[in-house]
Amino acid sequence: MSWTKKHLLDIESxxxxxxxxxxxxxxxxxxxxxxxIKKVPALRGKTVVNLFIEPSTRTRISFELAEQRLTADxxxxxxxxxSFKKGETLKDTAKNLEALNADFIVIRHSASGAxxxxxxxxxxxxxxxxxxxxxxxxxxxxxxxxxxxxxxxIAGLNVTILGDILYSRVARSNIWALTKLGAKVxxxxxxxxxxxxxxxxxxxVTHNVDEAIRDADIIHLLRxxxxxxxxxxxPSIGEYTQLFGLxxxxxxxxxxxxxxxxxxxxxxxxxxxxxxxxxxxSLILEQVTNGLAVRMAVLFLLNGGKGPQEISGN
Amino acid sequence: MSWTKKHLLDIESxxxxxxxxxxxxxxxxxxxxxxxIKKVPALRGKTVVNLFIEPSTRTRISFELAEQRLTADxxxxxxxxxSFKKGETLKDTAKNLEALNADFIVIRHSASGAxxxxxxxxxxxxxxxxxxxxxxxxxxxxxxxxxxxxxxxIAGLNVTILGDILYSRVARSNIWALTKLGAKVxxxxxxxxxxxxxxxxxxxVTHNVDEAIRDADIIHLLRxxxxxxxxxxxPSIGEYTQLFGLxxxxxxxxxxxxxxxxxxxxxxxxxxxxxxxxxxxSLILEQVTNGLAVRMAVLFLLNGGKGPQEISGN
Amino acid sequence: MSWTKKHLLDIESxxxxxxxxxxxxxxxxxxxxxxxIKKVPALRGKTVVNLFIEPSTRTRISFELAEQRLTADxxxxxxxxxSFKKGETLKDTAKNLEALNADFIVIRHSASGAxxxxxxxxxxxxxxxxxxxxxxxxxxxxxxxxxxxxxxxIAGLNVTILGDILYSRVARSNIWALTKLGAKVxxxxxxxxxxxxxxxxxxxVTHNVDEAIRDADIIHLLRxxxxxxxxxxxPSIGEYTQLFGLxxxxxxxxxxxxxxxxxxxxxxxxxxxxxxxxxxxSLILEQVTNGLAVRMAVLFLLNGGKGPQEISGN
Numbered sequence: 001m002s003w004t005k006k007h008l009l010d011i012e013s014x015x016x017x018x019x020x021x022x023x024x025x026x027x028x029x030x031x032x033x034x035x036x037i038k039k040v041p042a043l044r045g046k047t048v049v050n051l052f053i054e055p056s057t058r059t060r061i062s063f064e065l066a067e068q069r070l071t072a073d074x075x076x077x078x079x080x081x082x083s084f085k086k087g088e089t090l091k092d093t094a095k096n097l098e099a100l101n102a103d104f105i106v107i108r109h110s111a112s113g114a115x116x117x118x119x120x121x122x123x124x125x126x127x128x129x130x131x132x133x134x135x136x137x138x139x140x141x142x143x144x145x146x147x148x149x150x151x152x153x154i155a156g157l158n159v160t161i162l163g164d165i166l167y168s169r170v171a172r173s174n175i176w177a178l179t180k181l182g183a184k185v186x187x188x189x190x191x192x193x194x195x196x197x198x199x200x201x202x203x204x205v206t207h208n209v210d211e212a213i214r215d216a217d218i219i220h221l222l223r224x225x226x227x228x229x230x231x232x233x234x235p236s237i238g239e240y241t242q243l244f245g246l247x248x249x250x251x252x253x254x255x256x257x258x259x260x261x262x263x264x265x266x267x268x269x270x271x272x273x274x275x276x277x278x279x280x281x282s283l284i285l286e287q288v289t290n291g292l293a294v295r296m297a298v299l300f301l302l303n304g305g306k307g308p309q310e311i312s313g314n
Numbered sequence: 315m316s317w318t319k320k321h322l323l324d325i326e327s328x329x330x331x332x333x334x335x336x337x338x339x340x341x342x343x344x345x346x347x348x349x350x351i352k353k354v355p356a357l358r359g360k361t362v363v364n365l366f367i368e369p370s371t372r373t374r375i376s377f378e379l380a381e382q383r384l385t386a387d388x389x390x391x392x393x394x395x396x397s398f399k400k401g402e403t404l405k406d407t408a409k410n411l412e413a414l415n416a417d418f419i420v421i422r423h424s425a426s427g428a429x430x431x432x433x434x435x436x437x438x439x440x441x442x443x444x445x446x447x448x449x450x451x452x453x454x455x456x457x458x459x460x461x462x463x464x465x466x467x468i469a470g471l472n473v474t475i476l477g478d479i480l481y482s483r484v485a486r487s488n489i490w491a492l493t494k495l496g497a498k499v500x501x502x503x504x505x506x507x508x509x510x511x512x513x514x515x516x517x518x519v520t521h522n523v524d525e526a527i528r529d530a531d532i533i534h535l536l537r538x539x540x541x542x543x544x545x546x547x548x549p550s551i552g553e554y555t556q557l558f559g560l561x562x563x564x565x566x567x568x569x570x571x572x573x574x575x576x577x578x579x580x581x582x583x584x585x586x587x588x589x590x591x592x593x594x595x596s597l598i599l600e601q602v603t604n605g606l607a608v609r610m611a612v613l614f615l616l617n618g619g620k621g622p623q624e625i626s627g628n
Numbered sequence: 629m630s631w632t633k634k635h636l637l638d639i640e641s642x643x644x645x646x647x648x649x650x651x652x653x654x655x656x657x658x659x660x661x662x663x664x665i666k667k668v669p670a671l672r673g674k675t676v677v678n679l680f681i682e683p684s685t686r687t688r689i690s691f692e693l694a695e696q697r698l699t700a701d702x703x704x705x706x707x708x709x710x711s712f713k714k715g716e717t718l719k720d721t722a723k724n725l726e727a728l729n730a731d732f733i734v735i736r737h738s739a740s741g742a743x744x745x746x747x748x749x750x751x752x753x754x755x756x757x758x759x760x761x762x763x764x765x766x767x768x769x770x771x772x773x774x775x776x777x778x779x780x781x782i783a784g785l786n787v788t789i790l791g792d793i794l795y796s797r798v799a800r801s802n803i804w805a806l807t808k809l810g811a812k813v814x815x816x817x818x819x820x821x822x823x824x825x826x827x828x829x830x831x832x833v834t835h836n837v838d839e840a841i842r843d844a845d846i847i848h849l850l851r852x853x854x855x856x857x858x859x860x861x862x863p864s865i866g867e868y869t870q871l872f873g874l875x876x877x878x879x880x881x882x883x884x885x886x887x888x889x890x891x892x893x894x895x896x897x898x899x900x901x902x903x904x905x906x907x908x909x910s911l912i913l914e915q916v917t918n919g920l921a922v923r924m925a926v927l928f929l930l931n932g933g934k935g936p937q938e939i940s941g942n
Contacts (some may be wrong), residue, residue, distance in 0.1 A: 033729045037673030039701070045351030047379060058724065061703050065675060065728055068701040073353070073382040075375050088579035096372065096578065099602035100379055101347045264724065265716035288727035359665030361693060387667070387696040389689050402893035410686065410892065413916035414693055415661045 003301040007119045007126045010135040011176035019177060021307055023145045025297035026290065028308040032069065033292060040311065042300050043072035048104040049097050052078045052129070053090070056108050058264060059129050059138075062288070063106050066295035072104075090114065091121050098122040104299065107131070125302045133167045138298060139263055140173035142291040144181060146283050147218055149290070150259060155182030160212045162244060163222030163271055165194045170263045171222060175201050188212035189222075189244060190234045209244050213254050220261045221246055221271050237270055247273040251281075259283050317615040321433045321440045324449040325490035333491060335621055337459045339611035340604065342622040346383065347606060354625065356614050357386035362418040363411050366392045366443070367404070370422055372578060373443055373452075376602070377420050380609035386418075404428065405435050412436040418613065421445070439616045447481045452612060453577055454487035456605040458495060460597050461532055463604070464573060469496030474526045476558060477536030477585055478507045484577045485536060489515050502526035503536075503558060504548045523558050527568050534575045535560055535585050551584055561587040565595075573597050631929040635747045635754045638763040639804035647805060649935055651773045653925035654918065656936040660697065661920060668939065670928050671700035676732040677725050680706045680757070681718070684736050686892060687757050687766075690916070691734050694923035700732075718742065719749050726750040732927065735759070753930045761795045766926060767891055768801035770919040772809060774911050775846055777918070778887060783810030788840045790872060791850030791899055792821045798891045799850060803829050816840035817850075817872060818862045837872050841882050848889045849874055849899050865898055875901040879909075887911050 112132030119126040130136040268274040426446030433440040444450040740760030747754040758764040896902040
């Protein structure tokens with residue numbers, strides 16, 4: 001199928017076919033990253049603004065490199081939301097960027113819904129690079145891409161997401177993507193962070209980590225993020241590690257071919273043992289590589305690219 | 315006429331003809347911004363340093379995009395003046411940039427005269443992006459461009475500038491540009507901020523807002539800028555809004571085709587009512603679009619471009 | 629000879645021939661900087677990450693311009709080491725950059741050995757842009773280039789390095805480069821900052837400035853760097869200036885053709901009199917120009933360039 005959407009705001013509103021089109025296109029761009037000249041002219045003369053109203057290093061760099069490898073013109077606009085409040089409104093900022101003929105605005109914002117809001121007030125294409133605790137669609141796309149590459153499929157797999165589900169936009173976007181693509185999703189973590197209400201999204205919810213990972217094909221760990229929790233949701237980091245951290249003993253009880261994912265940056269010794277993060281079953285660095293390919297694919301498709309068959313070198 | 319100046323330091327030293335050459339060239343570059351590929355190779359292999367020794371987002375982004383669309387190599391050098399004092403002198407910084415073969419230095423500085431100073435100590439072309447309360451020439455050029463586009467001319471128009479004139483480099487540059495181009499300029503604001511001495515620049519000065527805007531073709535509002543006032547020049551923001559803010563009632567008393575301008579970022583509800591900022595008579599976002607075209611024109615001309623007839627795509 | 633090294637980590641492990649290859653290649657790139665179009669396509673489609681985990685303006689800008697003039701794709705990643713500690717490890721950051729197919733990582737870090745460490749954990753080419761008090765190899769290469777350009781040779785010259793030797797990576801790299809190339813190196817400064825142990829590196833050590841500069845062909849001044857001294861190593865800045873600062877009286881006692889160098893930024897009136905910094909015998913700004921050429925040469929050679937004969941325009 002050929003892509004028709006103008007924005008990438010969330011996974012919730014994508015069809016399984018649309019998700020597959022992104023993954024197929026990303027497959028072609030992954031090859032570009034392995035060439036001597038890692039560049040195609042697809043976005044030459046297009047303007048991309050990276051509007052990061054929440055600190056970020058990894059996601060910003062991944063987007064910036066994706067944009068450079070597509071030969072776009074790039075402007076970085078970073079600010080924290082607090083200093084932003086003193087100045088103009090988000091809408092005025094966006095209208096100004098539109099007035100500069102920004103073709104794309106990649107927005108990260110601490111408020112859920114910020115990307116949707118922009119898509120209603122400006123003509124530029126909006127890409128959600130993470131909005132509050134709502135969604136982080138490119139993360140879910142790169143995770144799906146990584147699983148499909150290594151397992152050959154997604155449908156029918158058991159995927160366990162472990163950690164702070166409640167405040168995680170990564171979890172939310174992954175749940176949408178994985179269930180749409182036919183995986184069986186299990187959520188696990190402290191009961192304060194993994195409420196039963198997630199069952200309404202089609203997931204199994206458990207607070208017993210051994211039960212959660214026993215049949216998993218993929219164990220997706222989330223970063224413990226103090227900054228998005230409004231109050232302490234578990235007694236201590238040490239207690240979290242003891243009850244939910246992935247260590248050698250726990251991994252021994254999983255399927256031999258269960259693979260481990262993490263959106264990074266990892267807290268070694270907290271949600272994941274150092275040894276496991278670096279072992280052969282860990283896909284953490286492949287996720288980083290694939291993230292770049294997926295972001296190139298998203299920009300390419302939103303720019304009017306029809307699909308992977310169009311991609312070539314220059 | 316063809317352009318011969320090496321620097322853009324102020325409007326005061328430009329002739330009406332030179333200003334018109336910039337506006338004509340900007341007209342051609344505005345078209346470039348509307349193309350699918352918003353890029354020309356005019357500055358390929360040239361080095362532009364954006365030396366912003368005073369915080370700025372909008373002007374910096376506008377310059378940066380202008381430079382990218384001209385295919386320049388760009389280095390951003392930001393610092394605040396206070397941290398600068400601990401290190402090397404402004405002259406030494408500039409001499410270093412010259413030693414790196416910087417073709418252009420775009421400087422914003424809190425000290426009046428900083429751009430002129432640089433033009434005397436280095437061989438690079440200097441563009442003043444705002445120096446203290448002195449001048450902000452590209453702002454005045456984009457404002458003149460915007461007026462000419464919408465009114466078809468500038469000579470003979472009544473232009474009212476409203477607000478903090480005393481500390482405004484935008485006002486100062488606009489007064490020079492508008493009077494050179496034959497407009498009749500009225501200045502209005504609290505008497506502490508709009509002294510009678512401005513009459514020597516050929517302006518009418520009044521402290522009565524209704525009188526100031528009655529016959530205006532253009533009402534140019536300035537941002538209330540606490541940072542450049544050395545002490546409080548009016549009792550309170552609320553009082554300013556009540557006495558000088560542009561609202562529906564006041565606008566009703568102006569000419570039907572009077573247009574509203576503001577250099578941004580706007581303080582909604584302070585110097586301008588939200589509704590008016592977004593109405594059809596507001597040119598605020600057109601100013602942003604035109605700013606990019608004007609900055610491309612300035613860089614193009616300072617780089618040896620002769621005029622609009624030379625501009626083409628690539 | 630043709631270049632074979634993958635990384636530039638230090639001067640200590642380079643041969644005199646390798647150093648000369650860099651200088652010869654830099655000579656060709658210096659010409660590029662003087663052209664109307666200061667750009668060659670040597671690194672097109674290559675990704676360079678500037679990982680500056682210690683504040684820097686001059687070196688970062690020099691590298692960034694070198695990368696742009698080689699047409700590389702560039703990502704800047706700045707952080708201070710303290711904020712870094714809260715997040716992921718340096719190794720994890722580097723592994724992430726490798727996963728993004730970074731061809732080059734230019735690293736500045738407050739810890740000695742940081743560049744060597746990266747070269748062992750990632751496949752990317754590593755360029756040391758200064759690691760703690762250890763080495764700053766591109767600075768020594770640009771200094772050697774500058775001396776060779778002006779004196780026609782390095783072997784047999786008397787070079788005096790004056791200042792805070794103990795904590796200076798610039799001094800350490802210069803000592804390696806100059807002694808390998810056959811210069812006779814004298815070190816001078818307060819005894820707390822210039823211990824006798826440096827004689828083991830083949831240098832003469834003296835604490836008498838007049839003796840140190842009497843026969844010098846090159847007087848290389850170092851910046852007084854409070855930040856890298858763990859405690860105050862001399863009574864006061866004024867005392868340092870009086871005892872070791874280069875002024876007119878002292879300069880009068882040197883050879884007529886002795887030349888003055890300084891890595892910048894200079895402290896006018898501290899280690900060097902203002903008048904002397906700006907005199908004809910000062911090479912300070914030539915060092916800046918040459919630094920860009922040397923950094924282009926280093927990137928070019930590490931990218932597989934064989935030597936100066938390959939460099940042409942585009």
